[in-house]
Amino acid sequence: MAKSKRPLRILVVGSSWPPQTFLGRLMRGLSGLGVQVRIAFSSWPDQDWFLQSGLKAFKTRAWQGPQLLRVLWVGWLSLVAMVRSPRAFRIFWRAAMKEPDPGDRLRTLNRLLPFAGVSCDVIYFPWNSAAIDFLPLFELGKPVLISCRGSQVNVAPHHPGRGIRAGLPTTFARASAIHCISSSIQREASRFGLDIAKSRVIRPGVDPEFFSPAPVRTSSPNVQIITVGSLVWVKGVTYGIQAIRKVVDAGIPVTFTIVGDGPERQRVLYTIDDLGLNDHVRLLGRLSPIAVRDELRQSDIFILPSLAEGFCNAAIEAMGCSLPVVMTNCGGSLEGVTDGVEGFIVPIWDPEAMAEGILRLARDPALRQTMGHAARARVIRDFTVKRHVQEFADLLEEIQCGAA
Amino acid sequence: MRGRVALVVPAFPSLSETFIVNKFLGLLERGWDVHVVCNHSNENNWELFPQLAAVPSARRRVHVTWPSEPAWKASLLLPLAVLRCLWSRPLRTLRYLWRGLRHFGVLETVGRLYLDADLVRLSPDILHFEFGALAPTRMYLRDLLHCKVVVSFRGYDLNFVGLDRPNHYEPVWSRAAGLHFLGEDLWRRARRRGFPEDCFRVLIPPAIDTQIFAPRSGSHKPRDGNRPLRILSVGRLEWKKGYEDALLAVRKLLDRGTPFVYRIVGGGDYLGALGFARYRLGLESCVDFVGAVPRAEVLAEMEQADVFLHAAVSEGFCNAVLEAQAMEIPVVCTDADGLPENVATGETGFVVPRRDPAAMAEKLEVLARDPDLARRMGQAGRRRVHDRFRLADQLDRWEEFYEDVLGREAASLARSGREKEIPEESRPRERALPVTVGHGENGQ
Numbered sequence: 037m038a039k040s041k042r043p044l045r046i047l048v049v050g051s052s053w054p055p056q057t058f059l060g061r062l063m064r065g066l067s068g069l070g071v072q073v074r075i076a077f078s079s080w081p082d083q084d085w086f087l088q089s090g091l092k093a094f095k096t097r098a099w100q101g102p103q104l105l106r107v108l109w110v111g112w113l114s115l116v117a118m119v120r121s122p123r124a125f126r127i128f129w130r131a132a133m134k135e136p137d138p139g140d141r142l143r144t145l146n147r148l149l150p151f152a153g154v155s156c157d158v159i160y161f162p163w164n165s166a167a168i169d170f171l172p173l174f175e176l177g178k179p180v181l182i183s184c185r186g187s188q189v190n191v192a193p194h195h196p197g198r199g200i201r202a203g204l205p206t207t208f209a210r211a212s213a214i215h216c217i218s219s220s221i222q223r224e225a226s227r228f229g230l231d232i233a234k235s236r237v238i239r240p241g242v243d244p245e246f247f248s249p250a251p252v253r254t255s256s257p258n259v260q261i262i263t264v265g266s267l268v269w270v271k272g273v274t275y276g277i278q279a280i281r282k283v284v285d286a287g288i289p290v291t292f293t294i295v296g297d298g299p300e301r302q303r304v305l306y307t308i309d310d311l312g313l314n315d316h317v318r319l320l321g322r323l324s325p326i327a328v329r330d331e332l333r334q335s336d337i338f339i340l341p342s343l344a345e346g347f348c349n350a351a352i353e354a355m356g357c358s359l360p361v362v363m364t365n366c367g368g369s370l371e372g373v374t375d376g377v378e379g380f381i382v383p384i385w386d387p388e389a390m391a392e393g394i395l396r397l398a399r400d401p402a403l404r405q406t407m408g409h410a411a412r413a414r415v416i417r418d419f420t421v422k423r424h425v426q427e428f429a430d431l432l433e434e435i436q437c438g439a440a
Numbered sequence: 441m442r443g444r445v446a447l448v449v450p451a452f453p454s455l456s457e458t459f460i461v462n463k464f465l466g467l468l469e470r471g472w473d474v475h476v477v478c479n480h481s482n483e484n485n486w487e488l489f490p491q492l493a494a495v496p497s498a499r500r501r502v503h504v505t506w507p508s509e510p511a512w513k514a515s516l517l518l519p520l521a522v523l524r525c526l527w528s529r530p531l532r533t534l535r536y537l538w539r540g541l542r543h544f545g546v547l548e549t550v551g552r553l554y555l556d557a558d559l560v561r562l563s564p565d566i567l568h569f570e571f572g573a574l575a576p577t578r579m580y581l582r583d584l585l586h587c588k589v590v591v592s593f594r595g596y597d598l599n600f601v602g603l604d605r606p607n608h609y610e611p612v613w614s615r616a617a618g619l620h621f622l623g624e625d626l627w628r629r630a631r632r633r634g635f636p637e638d639c640f641r642v643l644i645p646p647a648i649d650t651q652i653f654a655p656r657s658g659s660h661k662p663r664d665g666n667r668p669l670r671i672l673s674v675g676r677l678e679w680k681k682g683y684e685d686a687l688l689a690v691r692k693l694l695d696r697g698t699p700f701v702y703r704i705v706g707g708g709d710y711l712g713a714l715g716f717a718r719y720r721l722g723l724e725s726c727v728d729f730v731g732a733v734p735r736a737e738v739l740a741e742m743e744q745a746d747v748f749l750h751a752a753v754s755e756g757f758c759n760a761v762l763e764a765q766a767m768e769i770p771v772v773c774t775d776a777d778g779l780p781e782n783v784a785t786g787e788t789g790f791v792v793p794r795r796d797p798a799a800m801a802e803k804l805e806v807l808a809r810d811p812d813l814a815r816r817m818g819q820a821g822r823r824r825v826h827d828r829f830r831l832a833d834q835l836d837r838w839e840e841f842y843e844d845v846l847g848r849e850a851a852s853l854a855r856s857g858r859e860k861e862i863p864e865e866s867r868p869r870e871r872a873l874p875v876t877v878g879h880g881e882n883g884q
Contacts, residue, residue: 194718
């Protein structure tokens with residue numbers, strides 16, 4: 037950070053509570069560099085988390101509760117907004133009146149009005165969908181930064197029933213800068229109107245002190261394979277399970293650990309049972325970062341069978357722990373792993389190819405070790421959270437200077 | 441009228457559960473006093489079933505239970521529901537409450553009466569849970585309503601529900617007067633999940649109306665090998681249906697130089713995943729997501745199709761595959777659950793291993809190359825449905841089953857000691873009931 041008189045103030049809009057691990061990491065890092073970070077939430081966040089992190093919460097109210105109270109609340113918000121910033125009030129009022137349904141008008145006002153007269157230097161949307169939802173905030177005259185992270189750019193636009201495709205070009209055109217988490221995402225976004233010159237690729241990072249190999253490893257007769265990710269279709273966990281079936285069929289004793297939970301849990305359970313892998317697969321559910329790290333440390337091979345990824349956060353965490361990686365060619369993954377150096381890259385939807393990659397590593401402990409070392413070296417070189425936060429802070433600084 | 445039967449379903453009428461509508465109307469016509477008890481009845485769906493509108497008493501026979509959510513609304517309606525029950529069926533209601541109090545606390549008994557109010561007022565001879573998942577928490581109704589309870593298992597219930605509890609269906613097999621399975625495969629699954637060998641059961645496969653699902657003569661122009669192969673799938677968009685494997689299969693077909701048009705009829709949450717797959721596989725110009733459509737349009741789609749593709753990973757039996765066969769369309773399907781009983785492989789189509797796009801592509805290609813074989817398989821399909829899966833035959837079997845259930849009290853008591861719980865006996869029932877209630881708390 038340059039030594040400006042006043043710290044840079046950013047307002048983060050559209051984060052869920054609690055923020056995703058990587059987002060929390062970035063926000064705390066920025067705060068550590070002296071940036072004043074406020075995160076807007078519609079549910080009451082856990083105060084301890086904020087006290088520890090040095091972040092601030094910007095409270096809005098969720099659209100729920102008895103009708104009368106909601107109407108009164110919007111009335112109160114309107115009064116406050118008119119006093120604080122008549123201009124912002126007019127902008128939000130006009131945006132809300134575009135909604136045909138009176139209920140939606142109130143809902144929109146409830147969402148927007150808390151931001152009237154808000155003081156910050158940069159508004160940051162960590163997701164494209166948040167930028168589309170809060171389009172009127174672009175009119176406040178403050179510079180806006182949007183992150184393109186993954187599925188909203190490389191998956192959702194292909195959903196025939198969703199409107200995100202229409203919203204992307206507008207937000208890209210109006211934002212001051214666009215952050216892309218990989219060149220792959222940058223390329224995908226350019227199909228939807230992103231001006232490459234306005235965008236910056238800043239790849240995520242992890243703390244290699246935290247994600248580091250175990251000092252001592254308990255030995256196991258089985259080769260330990262692990263994947264970490266939510267159980268949603270885009271992560272392709274069932275293709276990983278199919279690959280494990282082929283590995284077991286090849287006569288290699290393996291245990292496959294799945295860390296994560298989500299709407300496809302039932303599909304995962306069914307697939308494990310249907311493929312007769314109940315003795316080979318452990319489904320652990322969602323774990324804390326420390327527990328994830330401990331599971332990684334007890335593993336030999338990390339696999340990522342995703343169909344699409346913005347980058348591959350889960351893989352670089354594993355690589356920090358010196359695990360070789362077998363990963364699909366699913367977007368940003370090629371920027372994290374070089375095929376044949378830190379692991380193997382295989383096509384998506386191809387359990388056969390993934391099984392081959394796993395088998396090469398499973399049969400060759402020396403190769404595992406070489407690739408594992410290469411993986412950790414790569415993380416230390418390219419993907420530390422320190423570098424990530426610094427580049428992000430520089431970008432914010434540039435945006436602020438550009439706006440001033 | 442013959443016996444009174446209450447069919448319990450989640451929603452009625454529903455496009456994906458047309459078989460319930462067929463059964464309801466069929467049994468009604470044959471003189472059974474049939475009623476449907478459901479949690480939801482979507483007004484728009486009634487318009488999709490002209491056959492229901494043709495029966496004046498149909499509306500009267502469909503009962504939507506009182507709402508259980510939001511809680512404040514339910515608690516306001518509860519006294520109303522109980523009073524209405526007492527007014528229309530005082531003795532049955534008192535019996536329900538009296539017996540209920542021996543199993544549950546006061547509040548719980550009244551709460552259950554609220555949800556069971558329609559059943560108490562109907563007091564059916566046979567209570568039929570059309571989906572196994574609905575049954576385990578409600579088997580107490582046998583005693584409280586003093587009726588025969590029968591339960592159908594159609595796939596989802598045995599494949600997915602309560603897998604982490606070994607005896608999830610114990611209350612069902614120990615108390616039901618009869619069990620129904622769609623086919624051999626489901627019965628084998630039930631056995632693996634602990635159902636005793638000596639359950640009174642019937643295997644009644646689904647059936648379709650071969651009058652409605654009949655190819656109109658001359659509507660389908662035979663394929664001469666020049667125009668693209670028309671592939672069709674019909675079914676909800678969900679992961680179980682294996683559409684990703686289907687898309688991978690048609691991609692292989694394209695790679696081998698067989699042009700095609702693939703239409704997928706059905707709505708559902710999996711559209712996002714399939715839209716992505718279509719894009720990544722470069723199939724945007726030859727794969728169409730048609731969405732959910734009424735039956736007339738499904739028929740029109742089928743009349744145009746050359747091959748029916750069903751790539752399911754898990755499937756109870758699949759009515760759409762029966763309908764396709766009735767429409768003289770050759771079928772390529774997987775070996776998931778009941779499908780091998782549905783399609784005669786090599787005769788009315790091809791059954792291939794599930795999760796195997798390469799095998800699907802191979803069989804699609806065989807049918808694309810040989811229009812003559814495709815035609816013969818289509819015709820064999822219609823014969824098969826006509827011989828084995830006709831609606832009239834199925835209704836005969838339902839009647840037979842219900843009559844058996846009504847008439848087999850004595851036989852059932854003699855068969856096993858477990859069945860000897862008559863309502864006034866307390867010990868065995870008290871042992872069994874807490875299990876039932878415990879499941880209720882876990883939901884279905």
